[in-house]
Amino acid sequence: MNYVSKGSLSKLFLFAALVISSVLISILLTPNITFATGTTYYFSTSGSDSNNGLSAGAPKQNISTALTLMNAGNTILFKRGDAWYNASLNLTNKAGTSADPITIGAYGTGPKPVIASMYKLDSGWTNVPGTNRWQKSINGSTSLDAYRVFVNGVPKQKVASANDVDQLHEWAVAGGIVYVYTGSSTVAPTNVEVIAYNLASVVVMENTEHVTMKDIDFRGGSYGRVIWVKAPSSHLTFDNLIVQRAVQGGIQIGNLGTNPDDTSSVSHITITNSLIDKVWLPEENDTVVTTGDGLFIHHAVDGVVIRGNKILNWGHSGISLTNYKNNLLGVKHVIVEQNDISAGTSGYMHGLDMDGYSGKTTNNIIRRNYIHDYTTTNHVLGSSNKIYGNIITGATGTVLPKHSFQPWGLDMYPWQAVSGDDDTWMEAKDSWIINNTITETDQYAIYLGDNPGSPSTNKVENNVIANNIMYEYGLSPQGQVGLNVHPQVTGTAFVHNNNFWDPVVQAGDTNGKVARYKNYLGATPNFSLNYDAAQLNSVCSSSCSGNVQINPVFVDPTNRDYRLQSSSSTTMQTGALSYHSDMDRGYSDFFGTPFAMSGGSIGAIQYPGVSRTNLSAGIAPTFSSSASDPPPSKLTNGNTASTDYVTVGNPDQLVYAQIDLGALKDISQVKMWHFYTDGRTYKDVVVQLSRTSDFSSYVTTVFNNDKDNSSGQGYGSDDEYAESANGKTLTFAPVTARYARFWLKGNSVNTNSNFVELQVFGTDPIAKLVSQYRDITYSAAGVNDSFPSKLSNGNLTSSDMVDVGTGAVSAVMDLGSTVTLNQISMWHYFNDSRKYHDVIVQISNEADFSSYTNVFNNDTNNTAGQGTGTDAEYTETSAGKTIAFSPISGRYVRFWLNGNTVNTSNYMVELEVYGY
Known part of the structure; x- marks a missing residue:
């Protein structure tokens, strides 16, 4: 592996005088080798527009000036800690290019710069x-x-x-x-x-292309949304943002459909690592502004990745994928993964609201999300969608009179947008609900329903519900059942290898009723005629099999640790069907571990699953203020006795203890003890994880009970709790981070902040497929490869190839945002066991590859002009070629070829990039 910059290439050219001409010609003739044309400009509220803005020491000031400089190749940086109010960014008709995007970000230290339409x-x-x-x-x-x-x-x-x-x-x-x-x-x-009332959205994009926004705190805006992306627009990235303090929506993307002649769409969008928080007071519930979605993807959107965001406090849905306009493209090829979605203090919220007209909301993937503590069912309508590896827990029925009562895990229940118009029915067909864990629902875990008036083309039909755990579901009007397939569902529902268990009902009756499946008595629905698992397998044997009711024996269900144990039934460990051929290349469990090819486990977390360890044991914390904690630290020595405490800072002072884990880890649980012998409650208990030591970037707050924001870490929606010898356990979706920070500010007995023990649990990071449905650009003109690219669609057959031209040619994959990468797999045409020449794989954070790292290079004579490689040529097979390497941070991956041992053609089949 070698790192290359333009400076080092220049030295190489001078040193290799005998080959300088051929190398230089090769570089000049290769379209992907381009030199950056943009400029970086700095802005601060203390700056002046009379400055040139070319350094942090001479920043410009005004947003209006920044807008004039948002042109292809330019980078606009706002100073951290500064705030621009009564401001908005209208990027209509702003366009970068694939090699020269527009980048909007931050510089300096401290909190993210604020741009607020307030x-x-x-x-x-x-x-x-x-x-x-x-x-x-x-x-x-x-x-x-x-x-x-x-x-x-x-x-x-x-x-x-x-x-x-x-x-x-x-x-x-x-x-x-x-x-x-x-x-x-x-x-x-x-x-x-x-x-x-008169304020604009904070960000507006229309006819906007190749723009990246990162490290900004966007607040306020119009009645509709904070950020509004209108069709046509494409290739937009929103990374490490805060989108907060809204009236209705957070980020809205799509075509409103108000003009029937406008069929334009939005494509290639990336939304990652962001906090999307309406910020909501319980007293605000059931007022005129309770509606709104955190992410509203609607009507005409193709190709979106929504990954690693925390979304809470929205008055309608956390994430909405919706189409109800027949003349528009639909919502397609959206990947929603690794998000933490909850209602916070909002009295009404779906975690996910996915629906659409026939053929409109389709080929979307919902995987490995943690959807918890919400009030209203998750809709999973549309067609040919895949929902797997999710933990869905804590559905508590809303008490707001304006809204329906649907405290379910998820449902497939179409509705009609316009009465009397059969073309306006939503559909629910050909979708897969596989390997999810659904727990703590006030009523059903899964509900399938239909309406006799729905047209035959939109019936609830051919859906697969398999390998799910439905646990601790509540009493409903149809009985205490985990699954309710309503009698009006006339289409086939395949129900295989699910486990049903309610610990209260079935503690003394393992044959209790667990499901309702089209229960009719003659022509009349019989709500009392429900089935146990064996009866379910029998009554619908043509479409139901392998369902059981077994205590799953989770590790710690009280604290939502839903891993299986060695004492779990072997049916739970190995009784699941394998769906690899029906799912996709990213088919993996909640933690990102690929599901076993043969059999597998029931639920979102397969057995044996990850083995969490105490990553912080023995690591000495650092403190924001004075603390007497000589090594070995009392806070990480494993002693949870209340007498083994450390007082940090002065009375009534906001303080924190911070732990450096030494490297990036996948953190999924935290345990903490404070002084507890008198049952006190502590104030401003905030727990945060970050990839950076100063917590300026990639910060995830996993607990916050600071209801007045006195800590300055944001308005918290968690409750204070009485300290005890059991401490406090927080279990959450895996967060890739290196640092953990624990805040306190006194307690209900005195003003001291007393830490006893801090434990951070997790694993080494698990790399996951991050290249699915990503856009590909080519150095050769006229390459025939429409979206979704054949190179990122998961099809590994040699015939599903792309001819990328002849000579030294390349394909560039844009991952949308920066990812820590450690593995790449690639397939080229392999039916005749050929070998390809000049196979080179490069990773860069620069769109123009002005600097990059080679992770593979078998060009031993530098024919492609990318440096001399030391890797060997290899025979192409159906197994492809996998390259593993030490973690590298990058957004762009470039793949080179230069003919093969059979002919001069370059045929690529599939390119897979893995990271975290």
Whole structure:
């Protein structure tokens, strides 16, 4: 493996004088070897537009100026810790290229720069005489109304009039004047943010291409959404963002469909590693702004990756994949994976809402997500969609009167958009719900329903429900059943090798009823005629088999550790059917481990699964403030006695302890103990994980009970808890991180912060397929390969190939965002055992490959001009070629070929990139 930059290439040319001409000609004739044309500009609120902006020491200032510089190849960086209010980025008609994208990011240290379409009201507040209420006009206006108000990042509930504002959580607006309550007639509010009626979305994109946004905190915006991506647009990346403090939606992508002649679409979108949080107060539930989706992918979108995001507090859905416009493309080839989705304090939220007209919402993959503590069923409609490896838990029925009561794990129940129009029925057919673990639902784990009026083309038909664990499901009007296949479902539902277990009902009755399957008595539905697993296998034997009801014996279901144990039944460990041929190349369990090719386990986490270890044992923490903790550290020595504590900082001081694990790990559990002998509760308990030591990037908050944002780490939706000898266990979706930070600020007994033990559990990172449905560009013109590319569609047959031209040619895969990579597999045409020449694989973070790392190179005479390789040529086979290497951070992967031992053609079949 070797790292190459343009500087090192220049030295190579000077040294190799005898071959300089041929090498230089080769480089100049290769389209992918291009030199960057863009410029990096710096912006700060303390800067000036009269500066040239070419360094952090001479930044420009205004957003309007930044917009004029957002051109192909340019990078615009905003200073961390700065904030631009009453600002928006309209990138309509802005276009980069594949080699020269537009990049918008951050520089410096500290919190992400804020760009907010909100008004900031700090000084100038006036006390309303005789009250603890304060008032200030919105931007000097006497007529503006407003949707939402935040004080120090904490949302407030809007009430009818100024006179009603007499609680800390309340606010009102009248005649352009905002009223808030501080509880004091002498202490004015500070850091008040207002989303007024007249504000634009924070980011608008239309006819926008090849733009990357990362490391920015976007807030506020219009009634509809914070970020709005309109068709036509393509090749957009949103990475490591905060999208928060919204009225309705977070990120909306697609074609509104208001113009029937506009059939344009959005394609090639990447949304990764971001916090998408409406920020919601419980008192705001069931108000006029309860609707909205965290991610709303709608009507005309093809090719999206939604990976590793934390999404919470949305008033309708965390993620919505929706099409209800017949004239538009649909929502296709979307991969939703490794996201943490929850309702937070929102009283109504689907984790996932996927639906669409016939053939419109199709070929989407929902895998390895943690959907938890939500209020309303997950819709999995559409056709030919695949849902696997997910943990879905904690469905608690909404109590809001405006909404339906559907506390289910997931459902397939089509609905009609326009009454009387058969073309407006949603569909639910030909989809796969495989190897999921669905627990703690107030009613069914899985519900299939239909309507007698739905057309035959949209019936609930040919769906497979297999290898799932349905555990701890609640009592419904149809009985305490994990699966409810409604009698009105006339299409086939294949139900294989699922396990049903409710620990309360079946503790003394292992033959209890667990399922309802089209239960009719004559022509009348009989809601009481339910089945145990054996009866289910018998009554629908043509489509049902292998279903059981066995205690799965999870490791720790109380703390949502749903791994199987050695004491679990062998049926749980090996009784599942294999679906590799029907699924896709990324078919793996919740942790990312590929499912066993033969048989496998039931549920989202296969046996034996990952073996979590205490990664932090014996590692000395660092502290934000003074602490007496000589080695070996009391906080990581395994002693959880309350007397073995460390006091950090001064009384009533916000402090943290931080643990460096030494390398990136997949962290999925944290245990912590604070001083506990008197049952105290601690304030501002915040637990965060990050890839960077200063927590400036890639930060995931896995617990936060700071309800007033006094820690400055965001408004928390978790509750305070009484300390005990058991400590606090947090189990969550795997987060790839190196650092863990634990915050405290006093407790209910005194103002001290006393840590006892901190334990971080996980594994070495598990690399997963990250190249599926990714876009490919070619150095040769006229290559015939439409999206989704044959090179990233999972088809490994030699006939599913792409002719990428003759001579030294290359294909470049854009992963959408930076990923830590450690394995690449590739297939070329292999039917005649040929060998290919000049096989080179390069990884770069630069779109123009101005610097890169070679991870494979068998070009021993530098014919391709990429340096002399030392790897050997190899015979092509159906097994392909797998290259493993030490982890490398990269976004772009380039694959070279230069003919073969049979002819001069270059045929690529499949390119797979693995990382985390």
